[in-house]
Amino acid sequence: MGNALLDFAINHKKTITQKYLEVGHTHMECDSVHANIEKKVKNKPIFLPSFYLTATETARSKPMPYLAKWMNYDEFIDYSDSSKYRFKSLRAGTNKVVDLRAIKYTPGGEVLYKTNFDQEWQILPQRMIQVAAPITWNKLNKEPRKISASKFKHLQELKPVIPKDCHAYYDNIPHFT
Template structure:
């Protein structure tokens, strides 16, 4: 009957796949595996603490880029489409997940957009004094940067709670929030998307028993955490001279309600060290809006979207007409 067991596709770590071919040394490979195992052990330990109501643990990541529209019409094949993003935060203890959606006219993929979503999630979801532990990959543009650090420090000071930010090893960043993206991908199979807001319904239907909280964002939602005069810490580098550890060497950050940031270069029972860059101002600064208006798309993309209106229901034409463009 030509039947076989299905093998799921899984991205493999580039460093791990290079080792069998002699591209990296055994020592470098062993160090990489040790870092991966330490990060995994740390996450398992924190997950057990969350189950015992000793802390809150969340994982976060951005889903692969989505497009609008998505149709079976052949007219779409050679046309550029609108880009849509989904940033997901997942509570390991309650299994609650929140998906923040926006399209490229409402916001970019910059540190302040992700920081705004994280601050909003923590502010709305956690009302007790338990520590909050956030797990993510180590992407410097998204998670491991001064903008995100100052945003979390503001939350820590304002809510008087300790916030921890921990990073998994590159190439081994599988997390519980990935299950949300997988469920959404399954729901999107053989479905049509006419406008970006259609993703909201798909996301809500992706899990029946405990539907995901789905929020579609506009440009006026995002705050700007990149303004230097509002940052308590202009840098989160753990060293101050050439040869010292840099930002990518950080494995964990602790945001203390006193307004200080501490760091670790290794997971486990190692001591926390205060960042050498002392806070230069208080962490309760007012954050300005990141955008004052919707962002423009290119003239070519607007032209392509206008031509695609011939295969899109007429009730959605006004949306594509209203898109700002160059």
């Protein structure tokens, strides 16, 4: 995952900070986002995946609505080709993953880390592998993923309780026959 985040930071000229939970501290910023979205969808009819996107965007109004992006099957990237990795592994010296508190990936290709939130960022003590830039990654899926024939059949059986204007979605789900 670190190689994928570093590649994104370089290509999109963004700094990414990846934070880890501290032992005994189980709250992260994303927890409140998740709770807001759960509240929004609780006891609400959800007939289409797009309903979740709308619920996510409207789960918070202040200071601003959440941003959500619909992802299509062809937008997912396969980062499993290790020959394109800039690092064989992201190890912070003698520290173990459980010792890390944060990792920062910069547009300049630096990877920095902290083992304590109060300390200054330290450069990852590893050399980057030189790879041809920009890296071209393969798409994860060449076509939409198919569901099983039995799952498709079960979804068709639900149509009597789903509004008719949603039926076309269920009729067109890619499936095995």
